Every structure is written in C-alpha cells, then in structure tokens.
Amino acid sequence: MIRFVLVRLLRAVITILAVVTFAFVVLRMSGDPAQVMLGPDVPQDAVDAFRRAWGLDQPLWIQYLAYLKSIFTGDFGVSMRDKASALQLVLERVPATLQLTLPALILKLMIGIPAGVYAALHRQSFADRGVITLAIIGFTVPSFVMGLVLVLIFSVILGVLPSGGQDTWVHGVLPTITMSIGGIGILARFSRSAMIEVLGQPYIRTASAKGLKWRDVIWSHALPNAAVPIVTIVGFMVGSLIAGAVVVESIFSWPGIGRLLIVSVSNRDLAVVQCILLIIAAAMVMSNLVVDLLYGWLDPRLRSHAAH
C-alpha cells in the first residue's frame, strides 16, 4: 500500500513539473513581454531597464531555474500589471469561483446520482427517458449557449433573475444552474450505466436468490459496486472546481479565477497566468491522487493487488 501511494505521489510530482515547464516555455518563448507591456513607441533603454528589472535579459534556462527555485520557495512572482503578488491576486479570486462551483457540484451530486440510479432501476420508464434526454443535453449543449438561453428566458423575457454581477446570492442562481445542468446529465448517465452493469452481475442474482429484500440488495450489494466508476467522474468534477468556470464566469461577469485568467491572458500578465495554470493543475492532480487512493478503499481487489 505504501509503495502504491509513493508511486502515485511521484507521478503527481512529475506531472506538476511538466505543467510548470509547459507554462514557462509557452509563455516565455511566444513573444517579448517587454514590448507588450510597454508598447511599441518606448525608447530602447526603457525596454532594457524593464528586462533587467524582470530578469528577462538572462538566458532562458537561467530564467527557468530561477522560476523553479522561486516556485518551490512559494514565490509565484509579481503581476507585471498590478505589481501585486500573483499568488495573492489569484487566491483573492478563489472564493468567488468556489461560490459558484461548490453549489453546482452539490447539485450535480444530489440530483445526478439519484436520478441515474433511479433510471437504472426503472428502465424504459418516463424517468429513464428523462435522464437520457438530460444526459444528451448535457453533452451537446455548450455552456455558453445554455447560459445565454437561460439569460434570454429568465432575465430578458421573464425579468426575474439578474443576468450578471455578484452583488447578492440571487446573482449566483443562473450561473450555478448553467454549470450544473450539463454535469447532472453526465453524472446521471454514468450512474445509470454503472448501475445497469452491476445489476447484471451474478452476485446480484445470488443476493436476491438467497432471499434478501430487493431494497437490501440495492443498498448493500449494487450501490457500493456501482460507486467505483462513479467516483472517477466525481473526482474529475472536484478537480475542475477551480478551472470549470472560465466560460460561465465570463458570461455572467463573475469576478472569479476564470475572468482573471482571461484578462491576464489578454494582458500577457505572465506571472498571473502561470500561477493560475499551476493552481488548476495542482487541483486536478490532487483530486486524481485522491481518486486513486479511494479506489483502493472502495475496491479491495486493487488494494491487495497493490500490496503484492
């Protein structure tokens, strides 16, 4: 088990290192930030001074090593635009993003999984068809279309909900719904097929043949086994709590990480973009790690396999 955890940890660290390198290479080699920040008409000595001040006159690999060193000492650099700590700028936005993504995640779990399980237990019923339809919508309707259609209905035509901003909790209703509808459908479809797969297994037949109540068969035999594939997709959803709101935040003018990313990207604010990339990747890697460990807990076969 310890070996299993250590291998996973090592892979997580390598992945994060790859993301740091990717961010550095792409952002640093794609153009001269000095030209972009200062504009084309600035005298050469001002450009040189700017480069010296930000260490841009050093060879690339020295810049890279310096960057790695500062990352590991917790220094993510300073925003070139605001002159504030990039990490601080990014962390300030995290609560706003979580205000949308956490309720959306809860909605997805509370509605998606029960709906999928119900549909699997009542195949070909009205509810089953509803779940399938919702899943198709979740897969085919992009979130920006969903968001704009909701704005059109609830803000423009009915006038009951605000279309943007972050003043009260009412402002969060439409973005949260926009984000959760697709996820509910996807999760419902996953739970449904996982449950159907499990219900076809011999151990379910055995459990009901030995006289267990159907209810107990579902709760203590079917659901725990169906949980394994569902955990994967939920883990992915948890991992994208921070990254998942880029489009929705931009539709509803919500001041979260996604908006910050888009603004920083168009300003070429290197430190902030790198910091966001890193935080998003770290969140994803962590949740993948947790999912891997959860597998071991949910599925004893994996545990014993790892032990041997």
Place this chain on the structure above:
Amino acid sequence: MASVDMAERSQLAGWLRGSISSFRRKAPLSVAFGIFWLAAMVAIALFADYLRPYDITAMDLTSRLSAPGALRHLLGTDELGRDVLSRLIQSVRVSLIIAFGATVLSAVFGTALGFAAARFRGIVEHLVLALADFQAALPFLIMSLAVLAFFGSSMVLLVCLMGFYGWERYARIARGLAISAGAQGYAAAVVQLGATPARVYLRHILPNVASTLIVSMTLTFPEIILMESGLSFLGLGVQPPETSLGNMVGFGREYLTRAPWIMLAPAAVIMLTTLSISLVGDWLRDKLDPTVR
C-alpha cells in the same frame, strides 16, 4: 404497357419501401436524422461559396438588426446589416474544417504515440504515459487559452492546437490494442516473415484496430467542435472578419435583448451537429465495436 409501367413502378416502390424499412430496422429514426443532418452540414461546408446569398462581410446598412423571416434576409441581419444566413453557412464551413483537421491530426498523433509505446515499451512507454498524465492534469480549455493568447490566433495554429485534443485517448487505446495484437498469431507471423516494424504496425495491426479508433473519433469530433466554439466565443479562437459558429454566438451575445436570432441560429446548429454526431457515433459503436460500451 401501362400495366407494365405500373408493375415496374410498384416494384420500385416496394424495393424502396423495403430498403427504407430495413434501414429503419437497422438504424432508428434518430440515427437517420443524424446522418441526414451531418450530410447536409458537409454539403453546406463543401458548397458554401455557392449557397451563400451574400458575402459574409457585405453590409446592408438600411436593414440592420432586421428580424428573420424577410425574403431578403431569411435569418435576419446583425448589427452591421450582414446577412445571418450567409454568415451561418460560412461558419459551418470554418467550424467543420477545423474540427475535421483537428480530429485527423489528433487521431494520427495519438495513434502514432500509442504504437510507439507498444513497440518500444520501457522508457518510451513511460514518456508517453507521462505526457498523457500531463494532458489530463491541465484542462484543455485552459491550456489552449494560454497558447492562443500568447501566440496570437491564426487558423493554422487553431487547427494544430485542437489537434492535440483527445490524443491521449487514441494513444491509450492504440497502445493497449497493439500490445494485445502483438501477442496474437498474425502479428508474430508477419514478423517471422521478415516484415519491418512499420509494415507490421501500419499494414497489419492498424487495420485490425481501426474500428475502435474510428469510434473514438466520433467521440472526439463533437468535443472539438464544442471546444473551438467555446474558444471563439471567448474571442480567442477564430478571429473576425472570418467567422465560426462560436464566434457568431459570442458577438450575438451583445445583442441578446434586441436581436436574439444572431445568437440562436448558430447555437442551434452547434447543438444539432454535436447531437447528430453522438447519435450516429453511438450507433456506429454498437455496430462496429461490441466490446466498447
């Protein structure tokens, strides 16, 4: 004479009815709709130049933001009086070109890496798997946002970037299938006959695993359409004066209250296209590949 004609015709009608109903037995109505819609989209993309009533930048300043339904502008006009139908036709072409190009790129790239991992194992395999981990750790939208904004958006870059979408899926599938194919008699036989590795992989293993890869392409294709339209919606994908489906939705958003048709027309096309591909893809998957569900 007339009776012969009638007989012939009824035969033809019977044959037609027979083949339609046998198609319906094989493919449900929704799949037939999907195939029809996709064929229409491909035709529109191919013949966009002939189908467009107006040029996509032609402005009709006397009828700005005019509602759909008028004979001159069937789907209405936008804020500059440009014909929405013409722009929609061009958008279908641009979005499909990007999605086709990117799907092919990603399939080739991913399959090549997967085969390389299966052929060389060891360090190459670890490297490919680490790259796949990296791709999984960084949401694709975030990665493309960074790349596009820093390199500036161009059509070629966009196709190449989208061509990285989903490669890890092909790589994993191709690697797994190639490893299991390598253990089978036919691959060993051609190796014994002295075939080069390239010949073994391309002429013998690839055709045997192609159906699974094609099924993954039907999964990737709609996702690439959604990804491209998302990027264009955010203003970082296809740049004006060129237009794409997402780009039209993005600009139409400004006129949501006054002229919702600018945004609704491309949105409907995006949804119907991705829906059709999923329907047809699911059906193909059942047909071609009973092992994958």
